Amino acid sequence: MINNVETLTNLPPIVQQGVTWFREHGTEKSPGVKIFSLSGCINNPGNYELPLGATFRQLIYDLGGGIPEGRAIKAIMAAGASSALIPATDAALDTPMDYESVANLGASLGSASVIVLDETVSMSWLAQKTTHFFKHESCGKCTPCREGTYWMAHILDRIEDGQASANDVDLLFTVARQMQNKCLCALGEFSTMPVVSSIEKFRGDFLARVDGQTR
Amino acid sequence: MAKMVTLTIDNQPVTVPQGTVVVDAAKKIGNDIPVFCYHPKMEPVGMCRVCLVEIGRPMVDRATGQPLMNEDGTVKVQFGPKLETGCTTPVSEGMVVHTQTDGVTAARKDRSTSDE
Numbered sequence: 216m217i218n219n220v221e222t223l224t225n226l227p228p229i230v231q232q233g234v235t236w237f238r239e240h241g242t243e244k245s246p247g248v249k250i251f252s253l254s255g256c257i258n259n260p261g262n263y264e265l266p267l268g269a270t271f272r273q274l275i276y277d278l279g280g281g282i283p284e285g286r287a288i289k290a291i292m293a294a295g296a297s298s299a300l301i302p303a304t305d306a307a308l309d310t311p312m313d314y315e316s317v318a319n320l321g322a323s324l325g326s327a328s329v330i331v332l333d334e335t336v337s338m339s340w341l342a343q344k345t346t347h348f349f350k351h352e353s354c355g356k357c358t359p360c361r362e363g364t365y366w367m368a369h370i371l372d373r374i375e376d377g378q379a380s381a382n383d384v385d386l387l388f389t390v391a392r393q394m395q396n397k398c399l400c401a402l403g404e405f406s407t408m409p410v411v412s413s414i415e416k417f418r419g420d421f422l423a424r425v426d427g428q429t430r
Numbered sequence: 431m432a433k434m435v436t437l438t439i440d441n442q443p444v445t446v447p448q449g450t451v452v453v454d455a456a457k458k459i460g461n462d463i464p465v466f467c468y469h470p471k472m473e474p475v476g477m478c479r480v481c482l483v484e485i486g487r488p489m490v491d492r493a494t495g496q497p498l499m500n501e502d503g504t505v506k507v508q509f510g511p512k513l514e515t516g517c518t519t520p521v522s523e524g525m526v527v528h529t530q531t532d533g534v535t536a537a538r539k540d541r542s543t544s545d546e
Contacts, residue, residue: 358478396512397479397537 221250241267245313249327252295253279256286256333268311275308275331286333290417293317294325296345297405299412300338321412338417339424342410343371349406360403363394367410374424384421388414437525452516452527453481463529464538468517475518482513482537488524497524513537 225247229237238246245267251274254260258280265274271291275281282288291307292298299322301307310316317324332341350364370387373379391407391414398404414421432447439456446455451474453463467478486507489498498506507526513534516527528534 356475356477358480393537397482399476399479 224250242311242313242315244315249312249324251312252326252328253331254328255292255331256282256288256336257331258283265312267313268316270309270311271303271329272308274312274329279331282331282333286335288331289334289336290332290338292330292332292409293322293327295328295330296348297401297408298322298325298330299408300332300416302416303332337423338413338420339371339374342413343368343375345409346371346406349402352402353406354402357399357403359394359397360399360406363390363398363403364406366390367406371410374421377424377427379425381422381425384414384418384425387421435521435523435525437521437523437527439527440529446521448521450521452483452485452514452519452521452525455521456516456527456529461529463516465517474515476515479515480538481516483516483534484509484528484531485514485516485519486510486526486528487522 225237241247241249247267248264249267251263251265251269252261253263253274257275259278261279263274263278265278271293275288275291288303288308291301291303293301293312301317301320301322307320310320312324312327312329314324332338346364346367350368353360353364355361367387367390370379370383370390373383374387387410391410394403394407395411396404432449434445435448435450436443436445437455438444439452439459439461442459442461444455444459446458453465453468454470456463463483464480465478466480467476468474468481486509489506489508490496491498500506505524507524509526516529
């Protein structure tokens with residue numbers, strides 16, 4: 216059995232105060248507490264231990280102090296760099312952070328490393344950053360991940376340099392989709408999540424860069 | 431003599447010794463699952479992902495250990511959420527393998543040059 220630190224920190228209070236007490240926190244299907252690691256465009260980044268089922272709004276605005284300079288929130292990544300983007304609508308902000316509710320938003324709670332993205336963030340820039348991270352982390356053993364992260368990074372560099380056409384955005388989407396469900400481990404699968412979801416939900420950010428348009 | 435295992439590949443039954451991998455079982459009945467990084471004289475590694483196929487296994491009632499049946503009397507088969515590599519997956523009794531479905535051919539094909 217493999218346990219991470221977060222799992223082990225849950226054990227002493229469960230042993231001391233019992234399972235019933237632990238299950239009083241959180242939701243029916245996601246009981247207990249979780250350490251939410253809050254980062255990105257946020258006034259008070261940090262680790263916050265909350266019962267599962269607290270809302271994004273509570274974490275980001277009540278505890279995190281909102282976005283610097285009062286800017287508007289644009290999207291949330293709930294599981295770090297490997298998350299699908301959640302457009303930050305009022306409904307999304309009021310969604311309870313438990314495994315089932317976040318899955319209903321087409322994302323996953325995963326590690327609960329919540330990254331907040333405000334209106335100044337271009338999603339093509341974000342996809343470029345996450346893809347370069349995964350390209351660097353890829354062990355290169357299986358073809359879809361080794362080649363996929365390499366080519367996604369190249370296309371994204373072209374897009375961010377203003378050297379791409381709208382066809383390149385479709386090509387990027389195709390490459391990412393073609394990687395899905397074929398990789399040896401989860402790293403390759405995760406690398407496609409920000410790319411696919413950012414093109415699906417914020418295609419305009421990519422199109423704003425194509426055909427010679429730069430920042 | 432090794433224990434023999436019977437499985438079905440593209441609706442064709444085949445019986446091979448236990449421990450055989452799916453691509454070798456398919457080859458026995460003339461079904462060439464494409465391989466690239468697999469070589470019979472080397473340990474299979476499943477790196478290149480060219481041999482990805484759909485693999486289903488018979489469902490078993492966890493409480494009784496009995497196979498679960500469909501209403502028509504055939505055994506229920508459960509397919510995994512992902513394609514599996516034929517070169518690293520050993521055969522098991524009652525396994526069902528699909529090598530020519532849309533999902534498998536689309537996974538193999540370079541979709542950037544097609545309409546998809």
